[in-house]
Amino acid sequence: NAGVTQTPKFRVLKTGQSMTLLCAQDMNHEYMYWYRQDPGMGLRLIHYSVGEGTTAKGEVPDGYNVSRLKKQNFLLGLESAAPSQTSVYFCASSYDWGEAFFGQGTRLTVV
Amino acid sequence: GIQVEQSPPDLILQEGANSTLRCNFSDSVNNLQWFHQNPWGQLINLFYIPSGTKQNGRLSATTVATERYSLLYISSSQTTDSGVYFCAVFSNAGGTSYGKLTFGQGTILTVHP
Numbered sequence: 001n002a003g004v005t006q007t008p009k010f011r012v013l014k015t016g017q018s019m020t021l022l023c024a025q026d027m028n029h030e031y032m033y034w035y036r037q038d039p040g041m042g043l044r045l046i047h048y049s050v051g052e053g054t055t056a057k058g059e060v061p062d063g064y065n066v067s068r069l070k071k072q073n074f075l076l077g078l079e080s081a082a083p084s085q086t087s088v089y090f091c092a093s094s095y096d097w098g099e100a101f102f103g104q105g106t107r108l109t110v111v
Numbered sequence: 112g113i114q115v116e117q118s119p120p121d122l123i124l125q126e127g128a129n130s131t132l133r134c135n136f137s138d139s140v141n142n143l144q145w146f147h148q149n150p151w152g153q154l155i156n157l158f159y160i161p162s163g164t165k166q167n168g169r170l171s172a173t174t175v176a177t178e179r180y181s182l183l184y185i186s187s188s189q190t191t192d193s194g195v196y197f198c199a200v201f202s203n204a205g206g207t208s209y210g211k212l213t214f215g216q217g218t219i220l221t222v223h224p
Contacts, residue, residue: 033212042197042216050209058211059112088152092212097141097201099159100212105152 002026006091006103013081013110021076021106023091031094032074033058034066036087037105043090049074081110113138113204117197117215124188124222132183132218134198141201141210143174145183148195148217157183157196188222195219 007022023032030051035043035058045058049068063085065077074093078085086109094100114137124130134143145157158165158172160181165172169188174181185192195217203210 031212035214043199043214045211045213048209048211056209056211090154094201094212097210099142099156100144100199100201101156102146102154105154 004091004093004101004103006089006106008106009104010107011109013078013108015081015083015110017081018077018079019081019108020078021089021091021108023074023076023093023103025072025074025093025101027093027095027101028071029093029095030071031096031100032068033092033094033100034064034074034076035090035092036060037090038087046076046089083110086110113140113200113202113213115198115200115213115215117218119218120216121219122221124220126188126190126222126224128188128222129184129186130188130220132185132196132198132220134181134183134200134215136179136181136198136200136202138179138202138204140176140179140204143176143181143201144199144212145172145181146197146199147192148197150194154197185220188220190222190224193220193222 033048034046047066089106091103142161198215
């Protein structure tokens with residue numbers, strides 16, 4: 001039972017490049033979330049999903065897109081990376097308002 | 112949307128001391144969780160506590176939902192307790208279509224030997 005798995009764990013991008021972060025969960029959870037954490041700050045919600053095919057914007061959605069084509073996967077896309085998107089990205093999942101579980105994080109650097 | 116405020120922002124303790132961390136929230140919530148982020152950045156689930164009191168070893172938590180706050184107690188602190196403690200609440204306050212999990216800014220705890 002892997003829980004929540006994020007891929008990749010580390011990535012360095014050049015400004016303007018695109019990439020997709022993958023979050024996979026094996027707990028059959030409805031809710032999935034993407035957060036970013038910047039130094040000295042808490043976790044800020046980027047986008048989230050309440051079920052397959054349904055997504056919603058969080059606090060800081062600009063510059064990101066998401067897709068939830070399968071219940072177990074939640075993808076976060078950066079179409080044109082900017083240095084301001086350098087951050088640690090966390091994915092989480094939960095059953096409605098039940099206990100949320102987090103992945104190990106993805107450290108992204110945009111140069 | 113809902114506001115989540117944690118206090119104190121920073122806390123420095125000697126090993127063996129006790130501490131209380133507080134989380135205030137601005138509206139009704141469906142659940143509340145406490146997390147510990149260790150020095151390697153990993154988020155560890157401590158408590159899922161929408162209301163009432165729970166204990167796990169040296170840690171305990173109390174949530175009084177009607178008064179919109181939660182407390183995390185750490186007794187006989189150890190250096191391994193160091194890190195950031197986050198409170199997060201699930202709410203659809205503010206008229207959002209779906210509920211979501213919102214974090215406070217965290218309390219940075221440093222325990223010296």
